[in-house]
Amino acid sequence: MTQDSRKSIVKLILFGAITLLAVVIASAMMRPTKWFDENKIQDRNARTVQMMEQPAYTIDVFNLGDSLSTAGFSPMELWREQGYTSFNIGADGIRMQEAYYAVVEACEKQKPRYLMIESLVLFRYAMGQDLQMTLSQPLYHRFAFLKYHNIWKSLVEEEGIMVYHRGYTVNQNVWEYDGEEDYLDLDIDDPNSKMSVSTFNSLVFDRIKAFCDKKGIQIIIYSMPSAKNYNQVRINAMESFAKEKGVTYIDLNGKTDELGLDWSQDTNDGGDHMNLNGARKVVRYFGNYFRNNLDLTDHRGDPAYSDWDEELVEYDKLVEEMEGKSFLDIYTEKKDKEWDEKYKKEDTTNNNDVKK
Amino acid sequence: MAIYTNLYLLVFLPVVLIVYQLAPKKARWGVLLAASYALYISFSKYLVLLLMATSAFTWGIGLWLDKIGEACKAKQAECTDRKQKSEVKKEFQKKRVLALRVGVLVLLGILFYVNYLNFVIDNMNIFLGKIGTQLPLVKVMFPMGISFYTLEAVGYIADVYWERYPAEKHLGKLALFLSFFPQIMEGPIARYPDTSDALFAGEPLNMANLNEGFLRIIWGLFKKMVVSDRLSYLTTHLFGNYKDYHGSFIVLAAIAYTIQLYLEFSGSIDIVIGSGKLFGVTLPENFNQPFSAQSAAEFWRRWHMSLGNWFKNYVFYPITVSPMVKNWNKTARKKYGKYWSMVGTSAMALFPVWVATGVWHGAGWKYLFYGMYYFVILLFGVAMEPIKEKNYAKMGLDPNARWLKILRILKTWVIIFTGELFFNAVNLKAGFHMFFSIFGNFHISSLWKYWPNAITTGDVWAICVGSVIVWIVGFLKESGVDVRGKILNARTPYKWGVYYLIIFAILLFGAYGTGYQPVDLIYAGF
Incomplete structure (x- = not known):
């Protein structure tokens, strides 16, 4: 090796080391709760930032999964019903690698008794995307700077559109499901949806389970009622998967009568996700299930948990204010109102506009 | 594994660099070829076989052309007089044309089958539906980069035919030229001498x-x-x-998309x-500050330059020197004068270039319209050039005055934004809908509201x-x-x-x- 080559290699290593050091320093400084207005932090960061702020060791149940899980499970309703503390640690379109790190990060300050996993995440698999995530998720986990890089937006945004209550966002929109009642007998019309759990996802699940076993967390897999995402093939696949892994499995699609689910009222997007009505029914079911089958403590009346009562008041107030509207509806109405006040005169000439 | 992903940038590229450096100099081209096929497989799986077959076919056509050339020279050497030599050349020229046609037709035929056949069937079905019959659509998998490597292959065969350089004897070298992993997805479309030597040199x-x-x-x-x-x-x-x-939002959409x-x-x-x-x-470079262009023609000399150069070399010039255009030039000059002869020649050469440029981007009427849009604008530019010059002189304006340059740049921007509006519209109908809605109820304030x-x-x-x-x-x-x-x-x-x-x-x-x-x-x- 020539002297020039040696010099080049040293330069490359030095450059890489400085880059790494800078990312480490930036990550240490990137404390979302310290530097940024948490109300303006949106999307999946909002849940993780709120999770960081929970008092240590106060959450009994984590609810993990994609948008089916976060739309159909309201921790405030569970608190009202049974006094158990829970938190939605999932996110829209979550994949198994992200799910693993969501559990690991949520457990940094918490030691929940149970981890509920909504099963749709286990069916989501695409080799290219999952390979990318296998590489990126450990980096996001190690370096907060990369994970929260978008958080700077909260410095320039006027306000956040969504309000999060322990990882849940209220959605009272009603869009009836008008398909077959026996949707479990139908095919799922989505070329990307898998009907069995891929080996890759099974391996990541094993990793989550090993982590939970070590922490003494019991896993419960469940399938949220969703006419668009479940059929009997998937339910059967999940039953045998749970059996193989030695975990409890609860299918709510086969219990819609028991839940009292009304597909004309309880879904916000035609049978895909639950709305608040549906979420209340799901939570009621789980509340009873937890009380009858699990070893959890009712924290209502415990001064250490008074923040839950305070938040419940805020939550109920928001539900009342929203009157069946979505956050986006409210945001748009607010913007329109502001505009009308600001430019009333100008607007009167254009108020016949139908288009934007 | 797209070239902007962390998998490519943090894993694939560093691994290839290390393996390339560690490999013996003579084997480095092999490392690049293996990496190219590996990346291709990550997108198009078994369609890599089509890329390999295209490479082998192109290589074979090149050798065939070379062989005909050598046989022609050998036979000419046996000839005693010029006339005989010329006859031999003519005889072999027919064979060379046959080889060229086979090469180009097969390559473009595959491209047509993959990219355009269903578009043609779809449109035929509109008419066939009226007589109660329909043609079935063909199930086709899209091989990544086919529009790019096909043009490179056609260019290579044409250059060998024109004897711009000899055919490549080494199949691996030609295969690497056609499949080099960074450029297989989006170009730039290179000519064989541009990159082949550097790819094969295996320099550390x-x-x-x-x-x-x-x-x-x-x-x-x-x-x-x-x-x-x-x-x-x-x-x-x-x-x-x-x-x-409508209005301001459509203008915003056109500018933002551009x-x-x-x-x-x-x-x-x-x-x-x-x-x-x-x-x-x-x-080769593909862009040269295209938004500094003062005309649509200049814009296309600065935007997607490798595609423009390809059409210039393999469509525009051959048509310009074709007997048909030469004959027109001769006749029109006498009949209609120099100006109309020039406009006609430009139209004959520009029309196929812009039809091809349009449909190269995709099978759809909007792409054809996009090509025709630029054909009309460019032809108008050619036709107006002498008039413009006269007008500048008449009005005593300096064509190089800064304010005139700025005006020309702004005019070119309007042409570009309008073109891209149609280019990205859902379809041609939507493109027209968007275009005409600009003129209805235009309020800048809508953007805020x-x-x-x-x-x-x-x-x-x-x-x-x-x-x-x-x-x-x-x-x-x-x-x-x-x-x-x-x-x-x-x-x-x-x-x-x-x-x-x-x-x-x-x-x-x-x-x-x-x-x-x-x-x-x-x-x-x-």
């Missing part, structure tokens, strides 16, 4: 190339991830919901050229600041300042300072992360 990695390649790659990522990908939220929303918008397309395409070409440079391979939630204030800030930085660098380059050269020749602390600035701008302001759906490369779909 060196710091100068690594620096240049690295700077080019991070600059490309900055353009794509900070500006273009954020703009795609807005353009996807506006073009997807075009019926809900910026998005430019920064995405030029950004990914920066990554491509940078990747090539790491291995010491200089790929109905600003879509698809794009946040933060995104707008990132887009604006990022675009200004790119514009400043482009402006300096246009003014003759070699920004890249200055950075590369600066002392290490300054050079690294720039690297870190770009890297941290990407890491902080780039559109990436969990839950973010990466934006596919637009030109990779063509």
Whole structure:
């Protein structure tokens, strides 16, 4: 090796080391709760930032999964019903690698008794995307700077559109499901949806389970009622998967009568996700299930948990204010109102506009 | 594994670089070929066989042409007089034309089958439906990069036919030229002598190339991830919901999409050229500050230059010197005069170029319209040129006056934005709908009132600041300042300072992360 080559290699290593050091320093400084207005932090960061702020060791149940899980499970309703503390640690379109790190990060300050996993995440698999995530998720986990890089937006945004209550966002929109009642007998019309759990996802699940076993967390897999995402093939696949892994499995699609689910009222997007009505029914079911089958403590009346009562008041107030509207509806109405006040005169000439 | 992903940038590229450097010099081309096929398989799986077959076929046609040429020379050597020689040449020329036709027709036939057959069937079915019959559509898998490597292969066969260079004897060398991994997705479309020697030379990695390649790659990522990908939220929303918008929003959609397309395409070409440079391979440039162009014709000499050059070399020039055009020129000059002869010649040469340019981008009436749009504008430009010059002289205007240049640039922008509006519209009907809705109820204030939630204030800030930085660098380059050269020749602390600035701008302001759906490369779909 020539002297020039040696010099080049040293330069490359030095450059890489400085880059790494800078990312480490930036990550240490990137404390979302310290530097940024948490109300303006949106999307999946909002849940993780709120999770960081929970008092240590106060959450009994984590609810993990994609948008089916976060739309159909309201921790405030569970608190009202049974006094158990829970938190939605999932996110829209979550994949198994992200799910693993969501559990690991949520457990940094918490030691929940149970981890509920909504099963749709286990069916989501695409080799290219999952390979990318296998590489990126450990980096996001190690370096907060990369994970929260978008958080700077909260410095320039006027306000956040969504309000999060322990990882849940209220959605009272009603869009009836008008398909077959026996949707479990139908095919799922989505070329990307898998009907069995891929080996890759099974391996990541094993990793989550090993982590939970070590922490003494019991896993419960469940399938949220969703006419668009479940059929009997998937339910059967999940039953045998749970059996193989030695975990409890609860299918709510086969219990819609028991839940009292009304597909004309309880879904916000035609049978895909639950709305608040549906979420209340799901939570009621789980509340009873937890009380009858699990070893959890009712924290209502415990001064250490008074923040839950305070938040419940805020939550109920928001539900009342929203009157069946979505956050986006409210945001748009607010913007329109502001505009009308600001430019009333100008607007009167254009108020016949139908288009934007 | 797209070239902007972490899998490519942090795993694939470094691994290939290390294996390339460790391999013996003679085997390095093999490393590049294996890497190229591996990357191709990650997209198109078994369709790599089509790429391999295309390479072998192109190589075979080249050898066939060479063999005919050699046989012709051998037979000519036996001839005693000129007439005999000429007859032999004629005889062999027929064979050469046959080889050329077979080569070009097979290559373009595959491209037609993959890209255009269903479009033709769809349109035939409109008429056939009236007599109660329908042709079934063909199930076709799209082989990544077929529009790019087919043009390179056709160019190679044509050049060998024209004896611009001899046919390549080494199949691997030609296969590597057609499949080189950075450029297979989006070009640039190279000519064989542009890259073949450097690809095959197996020169060791060196710091100068690594620096240049690295700077080019991070600059490309900055353009794509900070500006273009954020703009795609807005353009996807506006073009997807075009019926809900009109006036100022349609103008915004056209401008935003043009910026998005430019920064995405030029950004990914920066990554491509940078990747090539790491291995010491200089790929042809594809952009040269296209928004400084003062006419549509100049714009196309600065935008997607490798495609423009290909059409110029393999369609425009051959047509210009074809007997049909020559005959027209002769006759028209006598009958209608020099001016109309020139306009007619331009029309005959430009028409096929712009039909081909339009449909090269995709099978759809909007793409054909896009080609015809530029054909009409360019032909109008040719026709107006002498009149314009006369008018300048008549009015006593200096055509090089700064204000006139600015006016011409602005006029060119309007042409470009309008073209891209049709290019990205859902279909041609939607394109016209959007275009005409510009003129109905145009209110700038609508932008504030109905600003879509698809794009946040933060995104707008990132887009604006990022675009200004790119514009400043482009402006300096246009003014003759070699920004890249200055950075590369600066002392290490300054050079690294720039690297870190770009890297941290990407890491902080780039559109990436969990839950973010990466934006596919637009030109990779063509």
